[in-house]
Amino acid sequence: MSEIPSKARAVIIGGGVVGCSVAYHLTKLGWSDVVLLERKQLTCGTTWHAAGLIGQLRASQNMTRLAKYTQELYFGLEAETGISTGIKRNGSISLALTEERKEEMYRGASMARAFGVEVEEIDLAEVKNRYPHVNVDDAAGAIFLAKDGQGDPANIALAMAKGARARGAKVLEGVKVTAVHQANGRVTGVSWAEGIEAGRIEADFVVNCAGMWGHEVGRMAGVNVPLHACEHFYIVTEPIEGLSQLPVLRVPDECAYYKEDAGKFLLGAFEPVSKPWGMNGIPEDFCFDQLPEDFDHFEPILEKAINRMPILATAGIHTFFNGPESFTPDDSYHLGEAPNLRNFFVAAGFNSIGIQSAGGAGMALAQWMEDGEKPFDLGDVDISRMQPFQGNKTYLFERSKETLGLLYADHFPFRQKASARGIRRSPFHEHLKARRAVFGEAAGWERANWFANEGQKAEYAYSWKRQNWFSNAAAEQAAIRTNVGMYDMSSFGKIRVEGRDAEAVLNRICGANMSVPVGKIVYTQFLNTRGGIEADVTVTRLAEHAYLVVTPAATRMADQNWLCRHAGDANVVITDVTAGEGVLAVMGPNARILMQAVSPNDFSNAVNPFGTAQEIEIDMGLARVHRVTYVGELGWEIYISADQAAHVFETLEEAGRDFDLKLCGMHVMDCCRIEKAFRHFGHDISADDHVLEAGLSFAVKVDKPDFIGRAAVLEKRENGLENRLVQFKLTDPEPLLYHNEPILRDGEIVGYLSSGSYGHHLGAAIGMGYVPCKGESVAEVLASSYQIEIAGVRVAAEASLKPMYDPKAERVKV
Ligand SMILES: Cc1cc2nc3c(=O)[nH]c(=O)nc-3n(C[C@H](O)[C@H](O)[C@H](O)COP(=O)(O)OP(=O)(O)OC[C@H]3O[C@@H](n4cnc5c(N)ncnc54)[C@H](O)[C@@H]3O)c2cc1C
Numbered sequence: 001m002s003e004i005p006s007k008a009r010a011v012i013i014g015g016g017v018v019g020c021s022v023a024y025h026l027t028k029l030g031w032s033d034v035v036l037l038e039r040k041q042l043t044c045g046t047t048w049h050a051a052g053l054i055g056q057l058r059a060s061q062n063m064t065r066l067a068k069y070t071q072e073l074y075f076g077l078e079a080e081t082g083i084s085t086g087i088k089r090n091g092s093i094s095l096a097l098t099e100e101r102k103e104e105m106y107r108g109a110s111m112a113r114a115f116g117v118e119v120e121e122i123d124l125a126e127v128k129n130r131y132p133h134v135n136v137d138d139a140a141g142a143i144f145l146a147k148d149g150q151g152d153p154a155n156i157a158l159a160m161a162k163g164a165r166a167r168g169a170k171v172l173e174g175v176k177v178t179a180v181h182q183a184n185g186r187v188t189g190v191s192w193a194e195g196i197e198a199g200r201i202e203a204d205f206v207v208n209c210a211g212m213w214g215h216e217v218g219r220m221a222g223v224n225v226p227l228h229a230c231e232h233f234y235i236v237t238e239p240i241e242g243l244s245q246l247p248v249l250r251v252p253d254e255c256a257y258y259k260e261d262a263g264k265f266l267l268g269a270f271e272p273v274s275k276p277w278g279m280n281g282i283p284e285d286f287c288f289d290q291l292p293e294d295f296d297h298f299e300p301i302l303e304k305a306i307n308r309m310p311i312l313a314t315a316g317i318h319t320f321f322n323g324p325e326s327f328t329p330d331d332s333y334h335l336g337e338a339p340n341l342r343n344f345f346v347a348a349g350f351n352s353i354g355i356q357s358a359g360g361a362g363m364a365l366a367q368w369m370e371d372g373e374k375p376f377d378l379g380d381v382d383i384s385r386m387q388p389f390q391g392n393k394t395y396l397f398e399r400s401k402e403t404l405g406l407l408y409a410d411h412f413p414f415r416q417k418a419s420a421r422g423i424r425r426s427p428f429h430e431h432l433k434a435r436r437a438v439f440g441e442a443a444g445w446e447r448a449n450w451f452a453n454e455g456q457k458a459e460y461a462y463s464w465k466r467q468n469w470f471s472n473a474a475a476e477q478a479a480i481r482t483n484v485g486m487y488d489m490s491s492f493g494k495i496r497v498e499g500r501d502a503e504a505v506l507n508r509i510c511g512a513n514m515s516v517p518v519g520k521i522v523y524t525q526f527l528n529t530r531g532g533i534e535a536d537v538t539v540t541r542l543a544e545h546a547y548l549v550v551t552p553a554a555t556r557m558a559d560q561n562w563l564c565r566h567a568g569d570a571n572v573v574i575t576d577v578t579a580g581e582g583v584l585a586v587m588g589p590n591a592r593i594l595m596q597a598v599s600p601n602d603f604s605n606a607v608n609p610f611g612t613a614q615e616i617e618i619d620m621g622l623a624r625v626h627r628v629t630y631v632g633e634l635g636w637e638i639y640i641s642a643d644q645a646a647h648v649f650e651t652l653e654e655a656g657r658d659f660d661l662k663l664c665g666m667h668v669m670d671c672c673r674i675e676k677a678f679r680h681f682g683h684d685i686s687a688d689d690h691v692l693e694a695g696l697s698f699a700v701k702v703d704k705p706d707f708i709g710r711a712a713v714l715e716k717r718e719n720g721l722e723n724r725l726v727q728f729k730l731t732d733p734e735p736l737l738y739h740n741e742p743i744l745r746d747g748e749i750v751g752y753l754s755s756g757s758y759g760h761h762l763g764a765a766i767g768m769g770y771v772p773c774k775g776e777s778v779a780e781v782l783a784s785s786y787q788i789e790i791a792g793v794r795v796a797a798e799a800s801l802k803p804m805y806d807p808k809a810e811r812v813k814v
Pocket of ligand 1: 013014015016017018019037038039040041042043044045046047048049050051052053054153175176177178209210211212213217232233234323324325347348349350351352353354355356357
């Protein structure tokens with residue numbers, strides 16, 4: 001094919017809405033040397049048949065920011081390209097049928113206000129006023145988002161392709177990429193064996209925008225892109241007389257959405273158990289295809305819809321549509337550079353929100369490619385959050401049955417996925433299970449979240465109010481605060497950094513000083529060049545040339561990737577050793593007595609002070625103890641070789657009988673850490689949060705030689721903080737905080753909580769969040785009055801810049 005150049009700066013694989021957006025945005029940044037290759041025709045995969053709902057509100061601020069950007073972009077496309085995108089702002093109504101769902105929506109409305117999205121709680125009369133056809137007899141409440149809208153997905157994609165072409169991109173159809181080439185860990189190009197004629201392009205960057213083919217295209221490059229296609233249904237009625245423009249209507253309790261389009265209704269479904277599709281590969285000739293209809297599958301949704309929208313009973317069905325869309329294990333799309341292949345980027349797996357996400361995702365990805373680093377925190381969607389096992393097809397098949405429906409399911413706090421569980425188990429799993437652990441999942445790990453009492457059902461009863469484990473958590477927290485508790489932290493990511501240059505490499509990557517004696521544990525962050533926090537870890541010097549980096553379970557891949565990228569050619573070996581050791585945390589004022597009861601070693605401050613590790617004997621086994629804490633008490637994390645883990649567990653349990661040692665879960669760890677104002681990565685601290693504004697200046701040592709982010713730290717010191725991370729405690733002990741609730745300062749929304757939990761010891765819900773403070777002293781920040789908005793209600797809060805629990809850390813260093 002002569003029009004295909006032999007070399008390009010970037011090759012994009014896939015001409016759906018996402019690939020077109022990436023091409024559009026790269027050319028906007030001045031990359032004219034861009035080639036988009038589409039195996040058949042533009043939009044012929046999933047894009048052409050999308051319903052075209054374009055909402056603004058997502059579950060985090062940056063995702064909302066991207067969705068808002070998308071909408072604004074689409075509004076300008078018609079003027080820019082002359083292609084009619086059908087975009088309009090007809091607003092959207094979400095209708096709740098239960099009090100719990102109403103609370104979810106009202107909490108969502110509060111969050112929307114914090115994120116700058118226009119929203120109104122509306123009563124049922126107002127719903128009827130705006131949407132006369134809907135039956136609200138059994139409804140509980142509703143919200144209205146005036147700026148939500150809808151558009152024509154195929155034309156939106158074609159308009160972006162046209163915009164890209166106008167700035168020099170080549171957009172070529174009928175070219176199916178069959179191989180991705182690489183050398184020295186870096187992508188070098190793609191080739192195709194079929195189509196018009198075989199060929200190859202050398203490229204500096206390759207972007208996988210292959211939608212539901214994304215998994216397969218990833219495999220061509222040895223890159224894990226976990227997603228699976230599912231059948232996705234809607235019906236379109238015959239024209240209904242008198243039907244004119246209406247807002248989009250969502251009734252999540254009935255798994256349904258309604259869109260008025262050209263005088264017809266489109267009714268779409270997010271059923272609880274969906275139908276995975278394409279297990280044996282997607283047919284080679286798939287192009288603008290539909291899947292066979294399945295009326296039995298759709299019928300339960302239609303039945304409820306006829307009650308909800310009685311006009312449907314008499315409207316004929318014009319189209320019964322079933323098309324495939326890709327779903328990821330956590331219902332978030334995949335964006336960013338592959339952890340294991342430089343310059344190979346991914347934007348795929350859009351979980352039925354690809355149209356409303358494509359503009360922002362394309363913009364963010366193009367900027368990432370241009371800058372060589374994320375333009376802002378994209379942790380929710382960063383491809384490096386995925387674990388290797390999540391590429392397993394059987395796992396994806398099982399999980400995808402659930403993820404489609406989860407989009408409209410109740411989004412209760414602490415809700416756990418029900419499918420594809422039990423894949424990563426700690427060495428203590430069976431012991432914990434036998435002691436009535438109730439497990440949650442993180443990065444595939446089964447983790448004991450709380451322990452049921454004798455006679456209590458060992459399962460969650462979800463709610464927005466106090467859940468069934470509230471008093472269990474209170475008892476677990478009491479054990480940690482007043483006696484001793486033990487919890488399993490085996491899911492910690494554990495990365496060994498070894499070799500002659502280990503110290504130098506870590507000194508360059510970490511904000512803290514790594515030139516410490518063997519046995520020292522250093523709490524530190526990996527900073528980016530903006531001083532933002534890429535990782536929050538402890539690093540233990542195990543030997544002169546060996547360190548152990550301990551990270552949260554969910555970020556092990558990302559953190560290891562950061563280490564490898566920045567190690568360059570240095571003489572270090574970086575190895576994931578997560579599964580090799582189980583970890584038990586023993587925490588509380590009686591922790592030392594317990595340790596002393598099971599080990600002949602010395603746990604005194606003289607021998608094992610806070611922030612040090614030592615090898616110990618424990619009954620007949622060996623372990624390494626780290627004296628650190630995330631709950632703000634005296635305690636040790638015990639690292640035990642997996643083969644001896646059960647023996648050590650039983651030893652501690654036996655000795656603990658004399659002390660009333662209590663097994664504790666992850667939920668209570670969170671309750672404890674938030675009382676102590678310990679930051680949680682991904683919530684309170686992220687790539688967007690400057691380490692000084694996060695209140696972590698104590699962990700940064702600018703007097704050591706250069707490290708990534710040092711200049712940004714010095715600059716912030718010079719110019720002063722613009723935000724401060726403040727801890728809040730509600731004055732009313734009843735309401736609960738989760739995160740994203742707006743913070744009001746003297747009556748005005750100034751931010752939102754980055755995390756929230758219940759402090760059983762302090763006796764109220766506790767949260768943390770950033771408060772703008774440019775040019776202000778600490779006293780000025782604290783002199784204001786604060787409230788937190790919860791589901792539309794403002795609740796007074798005390799504010800503090802010092803931890804509300806044990807501000808002088810007197811309990812930790814005893
Ligand atoms: C019924 C239904 C309703 C939906 N409603 C909405 C909605 O209301 N709002 C919303 O935001 N989203 C909606 N979606 C989701 C949305 O359609 C998708 O998320 C979006 O279209 C995904 O775009 P994409 O570019 O990632 O994938 P695609 O559109 O599938 O594009 C991928 C392209 O890659 C090409 N390709 C694959 N392999 C190769 C290769 N080897 N070489 C070259 N090219 C290749 C394919 O041919 C395809 O054209 C809906 C989806 C469905 C099924």
